[in-house]
Amino acid sequence: MTSKTFSQGVYLPHYKKFSEDKSITVISLPEEVVIPLHQHTGAPCHAVVKVGDTVKTGQKIGESAAFVSAFIHASANGTVKAIEPRPYFNGLLVESVVISVNPEQEEPRWNEKDVTELSRDEIKAAIKEAGIVGMGGAAFPTHVKLSPPKPIDAIIINGCECEPFLTCDHRMMVEMTDSLVEGAKLIARAVEAPHIIFGVEANKPDAIQAIGAKIAGDSNIEIAVLDVKYPQGSEKQLIKAAMNLEVPPGKLPFDVGVIVNNVATAIAVYEACRYQKPLYERVLTFSGDGAAKPGNVKVRIGTPISHVIDQCGGLPSQVGKVVLGGPMTGWAQSRLDVPVVKGTSGILIFTSSMVDDYGHMDCVRCGKCVEHCPMYLYPNYIGVYAETRRYPMAVEWGAMDCFECGICVYVCPSNRPIVQFVRDTKKHVAARSSK
Ligand code: SF4
Ligand code: SF4
Structure with missing residues (x-):
């Protein structure tokens, strides 16, 4: 199979073997979830609950009147214990709703809806209400991305997952293919795009096969099989590889008639339209050479990373670094009480043998x-x-x-x-x- 790519970039070791074959499992709820009111690009939300209130899973707890923002929802049944600044993965303190989680949880009930007749405005309204953001890490509000000022020719669903170690998008493509393809169709309908392209790196043949089987006979949907190269999943590089289109410096994908959405985002869009399910949980990868039980896990937003680590076998004796996200663009953590948020694609545990710990020197102009x-x-x-x-x-x-x-x-x-x-x-x- 010939794969497409862009120029420049690097071929990195994949390190996917730790978790690429591990099916998605569910992490239990912690005693307390800490839900930041600003976990997206744009204006922060303000709390619409107060200390002492009882909340239910999926209930809106934060909102903003700004267009570029994303609503925030409770990720468990419980009681609001505090609304105060709490540590965030970037080292800052962010105003957060702290919920004491009820030991007894009931499964949330969603109203199933026929999505075939939803208009573009209804799709965008459902996405906005569900607080959906780009789940590849950028956390840009999806209802804003789907309101471009220009006509859109194609949407690309980004299934590259080009960073080493990360495999959660891969598993979702294999295990949640129906929701993924339906979500892609809803996104395309929301922007009236006639074409859908799934961009998937060639090292995920089972995902390519699963999507291919689902879209067989759909002439406006195709799969672009892409070279396994970093940063293949970056928007401009993906558009170049999949469509041979250049997005000029200072311009955005919509300037060339394209919108890119991540795999997890497309699935969240389907769940929002079909069930009115808000974005209160996500799948992430737990991996690294120091991960006791690597895998792909579904985690409620606001769960402290220490809880996920405990559920996945704890830390090794020689911890070099704990990183949220991928090893290339992620954030090293100095504390483990920071919560999983909508954009958290991975928790990586590295032993000291995998971490360089020396200072930087002057540029030697090697080029x-x-x-x-x-x-x-x-x-x-x-x-x-x-x-x-x-x-x-x-x-x-x-x-x-x-x-x-x-x-x-x-x-x-x-x-x-x-x-x-x-x-x-x-x-x-x-x-x-x-x-
Ligand atoms: S981090 Fe910035 S400057 Fe460095 S290679 Fe990537 S795009 Fe270029
Ligand atoms: S040119 Fe300088 S900054 Fe660039 S890689 Fe070489 S030493 Fe590093």
Whole structure:
């Protein structure tokens, strides 16, 4: 089978074998869930419950009048114990609703609805009400993404899962194929797109086969089999590989008539339209060379990562790093009481043997970062300028076009933390523009 790809990027070791064949299992509820009111791109929500209130699974507990935001829902039956700032995976404190979970939980009941006649506005309203965001990590509100200012020719369902270790999208493609394909059709209907493309990397033949069997005979749906290369799942690289279309710097996919949605997002869209089920749980990968019981697990939003780790066999004696998300774009954690949120695709446990722990050195001008950057940037210059706080120069060299894929850091022999330099630059620009 010939697979398509984009230029630049890197071929990484996959490390998928830890969990790619493990069926999805369910993590039990913790005693307490901590649900941040801001776990998406856009405006934070405010609580619509108060301390002492009784809440039910799926009940709305946070909302915002802003268009770019996403409602927040309770992930368990229980009582609101506190509404206060709590630690978040990025190291900040975020206002959160803390719910004491009832020991006795009843299964939520959903109203099944025929989705075949839903109009585009009804689909978008269901998505908004369910608080759905991009679940590949970006957490951009889906109802906003599905309101583009231009006509859309195609939607791409992103099943690449190009980061090492992560396998939850793979398992969902295999185990939840019906919901996935129906969700993709609803997304296409919401933007009146005539074509649907499933972009899947060639290392997931069972997923390709499952989707292929489901879409057989549908002439407007196809599968693009893609090279196993990082960052194949990044939107611009995916569009280039699957459709041979370039999204120019500073532009978005809708500018070329395309919208990309992640596999988990499409499934959530189906569940929201079919059952009016809000986004209060997600599937994530538990893996890493230090993971006692690697697998793919369904977890309620707000569950502390310590609870997931305990349920999956605990920590090894030599912990090098705990990372939320993939190893290339994820966030290393300094504490384990942070909660799983809508964008958490993985919890990775690494032993010290897998973690480099040395500081960075000066740039030796080897050019490797330039050679591999998928955005054709000069990460070396961005790094040097940002490190010396000459942020306008870092911007001039393209810092704002960097999507923080981490390749430059991966290939750099001087271990330069270029992504961190880029984030510093973006923070500086944001602070200046808010003045
Ligand atoms: S500069 Fe940005 S986009 Fe380019 S390789 Fe580095 S992190 Fe990726
Ligand atoms: S890879 Fe590292 S050392 Fe080489 S040019 Fe880029 S920043 Fe400099």
